[in-house]
Amino acid sequence: MKSLLITGGAGFIGSNFIPYFLENNEDVKVVNLDLLTYAGNLENLKEIEDHDNYDFVEGDICDRKLVKALFNKHKFDGVIHFAAESHVDNSIENPDAFVRTNVFGTFNLIDVAKNFWMHSPFQFNEGFENSRFHHISTDEVYGTLGDSGLFTEKTPYSPNSPYSASKASSDFLVRSYFHTYGMNVITTNCSNNYGPKQHNEKLIPTIIRKALSNDKIPIYGDGKNIRDWLYVLDHCRGIDLVYKNGKLGDTYNIGGRNERDNLYIANKICEILDEVQPKNESYKNQISFVKDRPGHDFRYAIDADKIERELGWKAQENFESGIKKTIKWYLKKYQ
């Protein structure tokens, strides 16, 4: 049986990915290593906590002794690395944790994996020739776009927040392990995800929560910042495909071709709530503009041509279909 280490699996994307992966890969044992920071929540993994092919370990990717012991015990032949500090606003207030987990943690993990799988540069230990390290990254490493253009895999890195700078640093470390040691690495850079199980602090859960509790719905600046929104299960399908079929050492951008600005998103969510949970006035009246985030990137948009063409991936949801499913899930959670 194959043995896969997933880090950060109690977070938003990881806790959507693990149940998807277990269902579609019956021959793989998954160990989820997660520190359970404020962003990790085991409630999100209730559906698979007793699954025969699943183990949870509470711990830190920066803890070398622990990571080594896990490799020795489980003989992992793959890693999918989600663990990170991920909220841009927190990175402005408290960048230290981002450098520690995103940069040092990634280094620690990949270095232990390399030493377990390889005995010298480009030379694998027997049985680990196909062992792969898949690094989950973000489109924010590319910086910001103006009104036009798209991020491709060739767009130069230009990170603007401590979060995106820490992710860019980790991407470079992963890249260097391919070029220097010949390690089997792969990186995916994805656009903004949304869907069930996302932490309350993020934009879409905040809009839904504030709407339902009759509070003001806070929108940064003039609400014109644009993101390319991807339903989280489309991202999970993309990761699974790249992990299995992606080209060694390559990077793949994953995006839904669903550019929407923040104000559109708030209005759309309010419209759906007006339909499914009507009250005496529209939820739209709660939308209010707040002081912009410092250094707020204007627009991100992914060119997903490479993963679509080479691996046959395509987003199944558009924003309007995915947001309905998302709202349904949060209505259950918040009520």
Ligand code: NAD
């Ligand atoms: P999240 O913040 O919801 O979850 C992160 C998880 O990592 C949490 O469970 C947390 O407990 C764990 N963690 C944090 N520090 C750790 C440490 N030192 N050791 C072990 N575990 C630790 O994040 P997410 O939104 O699920 O994002 C997952 C990955 O995807 C991140 O690498 C992020 O950069 C990337 N990404 C996210 C998005 C998005 O829209 N959410 C988009 C593109 C890429």
